[in-house]
Amino acid sequence: MDVFDAMETCIAMRYLKEDLVPKGDLERLVHAATRASSPANSQGWEFIILDERDLKTEIGIAVAAAMGPLMDALPEAEDGTKQRMYDGTQHLLKNFAKVPAWILVCGRLNYPPEDPSEAMMYSTIFPAAQNLIVAARAMGLGTTFTSFHTTVEGVIQKRLDLPDDVIPCVMVAVGYPDRQFMPVRRRPTRDVIHWNGW
Template sequence: MELLEAIKTRRSIRKFKEEPVAKEVIQELIDTAIWAPSASNRQPWGFVVLTDKNYLKQLSDEAKAGWLAQMDSLPQMQQYRATMQNPDFNIFYNAPALIIIYGKKDSHWSKYDCSMLAQNLMLAAWEKGLGTCWIGFAHNVCDTPQFKAKHNVSEEYELVAPIILGYPETLPKGVVPRKEYPIFYWG
């Protein structure tokens, strides 16, 4: 697959086959993703990889409970109330793997650097026939001191991108048109 094709056709995938993703494939994706640029070449990233579907379901349930507990103070989350109340909804969409990207807090540009790494990871996965989706709902469980301690993540790191990974149940068709965008100045 050519790079331009990967960029234009990659989609967020939320339905996966039961097939696990081999450890070697995940390692190769991470090894490719780390070639992202970073400010002053700090390379401020670190990773947690989870592949236990029962544990991911438990984390999903914890995340949903957390969102529901603070729902009244988060107006932007009201649209997800019914989703979070649904016992069958899994925030990780039953994906066989979750790659969590953390960035060092002392690196001012860490979130940008790790976001570029995340894009590399998602494009490399797509090229290999794997689907991904950045799971914003996981932020309230994967950045807690308890979670970090359990998974050996130093407090010097903060969560940037929880990305699910797996073989898509179906492949999306075509290219989604882009919206018009402003160019504010060209001088």
């Protein structure tokens, strides 16, 4: 698949089939992620792949307990798009353990060496994570970025034995799509380009 077609249709796929994704394909996604650029090639990324059912169940229960009240407190969706997003997020939460694999993309505070900053860490992680989801799309896999890990940091740290200096940045659901891929909706290019100044 052409890379532009992959980016054009790389929507957040919150409905995933239960079919297992081969470990080799998950490793290929991490390979794609690690082709990304990072400041001075510092590569402060780590990838924790969760594909064991019991582990996913345990973490899913913790995430659902933490996120339930947050989801209940959401204001009413102001349009159908937002409502579909809320519904999709609820579905993903409810089916956390059935998602074939979760990839927790983590960062290390390693750049610049003399005074590492969080900004540099995130500037490493998100190009890699975006490579990962575009590669997944090209392989016919659906993904969704989530912030689910932020609600259960202690559980994740302990259950996954994360070293203190490894910081979870984004938790990506991966599986075969159970809905159609479609074009992403974004602001038109003409509205965001500023030639030679604002």
